[in-house]
Structure formats: structure tokens, C-alpha cells
Amino acid sequence: MRSRRPRISFHGAAIFTDLGTDVRQPIARIEADPFIVRGDRVRxxxxxxxxxxxxxxx
Incomplete structure (x- = not known):
């Protein structure tokens, strides 16, 4: 069986203008997730x- 590589598309790719903000936003989403134990540090x-x-x- 031959493996197939996933097709990569850069159409609509994100452009990071402020790296700090682009990292802090997903951290906030992770910290707000109810399945993350309160008190665990997300970095x-x-x-x-x-x-x-x-x-x-x-």
C-alpha cells in the first residue's frame, strides 16, 4: 500500500504581524477550556x- 502525502495549501494562510498576540490568544482559549485542570500552567x-x-x- 502506497502512502499519500497530505496536500498542503497556503491559500488563506495566516500572516503573523504580532507574534506575542498570536501566541497569547490560543493560550487564553486553552486556559478557558473546561477540560484543562485549573491551576495547570499553560505556556x-x-x-x-x-x-x-x-x-x-x-
Whole structure:
């Protein structure tokens, strides 16, 4: 059986203008999810390709 690669479409792809906001928004959705235990810490990071640094988004 031959495996098929998924077709990747960049049509409608998101453009990240503010990386901090783009990370904080999904964090807020995850924290609001009723299946996430209250008190668990949800963290987000941005990887800077140019410097190789990983920065936590607060």
C-alpha cells in the first residue's frame, strides 16, 4: 500500500504581524477550556529563526 502525502495549501494562510498576540490568544482559549485542570500552567513560546532563541510569551 502506497502512502499519500497530505496536500498542503497556503491559500488563506495566516500572516503573523504580532507574534506575542498570536501566541497569547490560543493560550487564553486553552486556559478557558473546561477540560484543562485549573491551576495547570499553560505556556507559549516564540522561536526566533534568525538568532535561534526561544522566548517565552507572557
Amino acid at each position: 507559549g513560546f516564540v522561536f526566533d529563526v534568525a538568532t535561534g532563541r526561544l522566548c517565552e510569551t507572557l
